[in-house]
Structure formats: C-alpha cells, structure tokens
Amino acid sequence: MRSHVRNRFHDQATYFDGALGPKSRPRPVETHTQRLIDRAPHLSPQAKLIEIADKICTVRDVTSAPPTGWSRARRAEYVEWAAKVVGGCRGIHPALEQAFDEALRDARAGLVER
16 A cells, blocks of 8 residues: 555655654554554654545544444444544644544444443
8 A cells, every 4th residue: 555655655655754653563452552642642743634534534433434343332432532532633623623523433433322
C-alpha cells in the first residue's frame, strides 16, 4: 500500500508515512495501539489530516460493516481507541474534526447494547 501511495502522490507520500508510522516487526497490540495514541499529537499537520480522515472512515466501517468476527465489545473498543487517537490530532481542521465527532456519536449510539 505504501508503494502505491508513494507512486501516485509523490511529495504527499511522506505525510502518509507520518500517519502510518514506521514499518517494523509486529508488536503486541496493546503496545502498538498505545503508541499510536501517544504519537498523534506529534504528527505533521498533513499527517494529522490523514489520520482524522482515516478514523472517520474506519469508525463508520466498524459500525456499519464490521470485520468478520468482531463482537460488539470489540467494535466499541476500537471506536473509543480511535477517539483517543483523533484527540491528539485536534486543532488542525474544525470541519474534519466535526465529521469525526458525528461519526463517533453515530457509532456510539449504534453500538449501545439493546
């Protein structure tokens, strides 16, 4: 995926790399997810935009078309984690942040146990 983005978008690919983080060996999920929360405030402005946009899409997807086998609890956990990541990216684009907030609100409402 990185090579496709790099080939298609050239100069903007460095922002995409910033949003994805370094490519390295697999890490425990807890360590990796916390690292993403911790690094969000330090991303470039362009990488923050990508991060927020990505979280809008994935929060919507996790709510409306979740990965096979993801329980309601796992989906809710992802949504709350995404909110923490976006929390570190705020202050860069109010309209995009509002779109995330709407996706988050809808996701939370849709994942409430009935």
